[in-house]
Amino acid sequence: MKDIIIVCAGTYGREALAMIKEHNRLAEIFKREIPYRVLGFIDDNPDAFAGTDIDTPILGGISDWKPIGDEYYVIGSAFPAVKVKLATMLKERGCRFESLVAPWSMVSKDIEMGEGCFVSAHSISAGVKLGNFVNVNGSMLTPGAVIGDFSTVTGFSVVEAATVGKRVFVGSHAVIPAGVHVGDDAQISVGSIVTGDVEAGTTVFGVPAVVIQ
Amino acid sequence: MKDVIVVCDDLFGLEVCSILEQINQWNIGYWMKPPYNLLGYISDAQAPFGDAPHSVKRLGGIRDWAPAGEEKYVLAITDPKRKQQLAAALKAAGFVFETVFAPWTVTAPVEVGEGCVIAAYSIKPGMHIGDFVTVMDSMLTSHSVGDYSTIMRFANITGDVGKFAFVGNHAYSHLGKSIGDYCRIRDGAVLVKNAKEGAVMAGVPAVKVKKETA
Numbered sequence: 001m002k003d004i005i006i007v008c009a010g011t012y013g014r015e016a017l018a019m020i021k022e023h024n025r026l027a028e029i030f031k032r033e034i035p036y037r038v039l040g041f042i043d044d045n046p047d048a049f050a051g052t053d054i055d056t057p058i059l060g061g062i063s064d065w066k067p068i069g070d071e072y073y074v075i076g077s078a079f080p081a082v083k084v085k086l087a088t089m090l091k092e093r094g095c096r097f098e099s100l101v102a103p104w105s106m107v108s109k110d111i112e113m114g115e116g117c118f119v120s121a122h123s124i125s126a127g128v129k130l131g132n133f134v135n136v137n138g139s140m141l142t143p144g145a146v147i148g149d150f151s152t153v154t155g156f157s158v159v160e161a162a163t164v165g166k167r168v169f170v171g172s173h174a175v176i177p178a179g180v181h182v183g184d185d186a187q188i189s190v191g192s193i194v195t196g197d198v199e200a201g202t203t204v205f206g207v208p209a210v211v212i213q
Numbered sequence: 214m215k216d217v218i219v220v221c222d223d224l225f226g227l228e229v230c231s232i233l234e235q236i237n238q239w240n241i242g243y244w245m246k247p248p249y250n251l252l253g254y255i256s257d258a259q260a261p262f263g264d265a266p267h268s269v270k271r272l273g274g275i276r277d278w279a280p281a282g283e284e285k286y287v288l289a290i291t292d293p294k295r296k297q298q299l300a301a302a303l304k305a306a307g308f309v310f311e312t313v314f315a316p317w318t319v320t321a322p323v324e325v326g327e328g329c330v331i332a333a334y335s336i337k338p339g340m341h342i343g344d345f346v347t348v349m350d351s352m353l354t355s356h357s358v359g360d361y362s363t364i365m366r367f368a369n370i371t372g373d374v375g376k377f378a379f380v381g382n383h384a385y386s387h388l389g390k391s392i393g394d395y396c397r398i399r400d401g402a403v404l405v406k407n408a409k410e411g412a413v414m415a416g417v418p419a420v421k422v423k424k425e426t427a
Contacts, residue, residue: 111266122350125228127227128265142224143224143227144224144227144262144265161265173383175382177382193399193400207402207416208415
């Protein structure tokens with residue numbers, strides 16, 4: 001059983017908590033070893049759960065946090081820049097990260113996945129490579145897809161056999177077809193149908209997707 | 214448990230292998246026996262999966278393959294004409310094709326032809342699905358989908374689909390608009406009119422593409 005501390009008490013952090021609770025609930029039903037114990041959250045706002053009925057504690061702030069024992073960390077954020085900042089800061093202090101895969105996701109065992117990933121995908125086929133700290137939310141990654149470190153693929157997107165760089169944000173309902181290269185730090189706006197390579201650092205939007213920034 | 218071999222040209226073969234594995238896992242999750250024993254794939258492409266991680270066994274090429282026993286074949290091809298060409302040649306050589314129908318597809322009984330791969334999100338009760346039709350994770354409320362057609366992922370199709378049609382990812386046909394034989398509907402196209410036979414449609418709203426670029 002792994003001890004887990006969730007970084008950030010916002011929406012994603014709470015989803016991580018839900019995923020862990022579901023894993024534990026299923027493990028109990030099928031009489032398997034309970035995989036996780038959540039020690040709590042860390043968040044610079046100690047009142048983040050005010051007005052909610054979440055009873056998991058906020059153990060402290062992030063800015064001055066140091067690891068307390070053998071625990072693993074899960075970053076509760078989907079923004080590439082935030083993931084970079086938090087992962088870098090916490091790794092410097094000796095924190096280790098767990099890749100969390102939702103029990104409701106259909107994820108093939110024949111994939112490569114780095115550390116600290118957050119997968120609540122619709123499905124990830126065999127043949128997919130995920131780097132470190134990659135978020136996949138409600139999307140389909142098909143064979144040949146390569147997603148770089150700190151990138152995020154959000155709701156109802158389809159990534160075929162394309163190569164997505166680092167720190168890329170792929171918005172909801174996007175399609176990235178086979179053969180496309182998406183450069184580092186690019187943004188694929190919501191609903192974009194990408195038809196060609198996306199230059200690093202640019203933002204594309206539309207059907208077909210064109211550069212808007 | 215059925216022995217199956219996947220017939221493919223490219224990475225779509227690996228996607229179908231993943232679907233077969235998912236079907237097995239689904240059944241196991243409901244305390245039922247996994248239906249498929251995936252022996253491997255055959256492909257005339259030397260390395261159809263490139264360097265994508267996988268554990269499916271390559272058994273050989275298609276051209277010189279001779280079926281030998283009770284195994285069934287799954288046609289993992291998206292191009293309609295290629296499906297017809299391969300199906301005709303391989304059936305003549307004694308291949309027996311399996312229709313794969315995902316158990317998670319939300320549906321009541323439908324008519325399905327031979328050699329189909331149906332892994333839809335939802336399809337309409339009473340629908341007629343022809344032979345060698347490929348439907349990926351989409352929602353269909355059509356009355357019928359014709360032979361050799363392919364519907365890709367996250368599409369939402371409300372009208373009938375003819376034969377040899379290819380419907381891309383995230384395509385939408387609005388309020389029962391139909392898709393004619395041999396149409397190619399590009400990724401993300403939103404149809405607000407019937408797509409006439411052979412039309413290539415793209416855009417929001419979809420218009421006929423003048424030049425065939427892909």
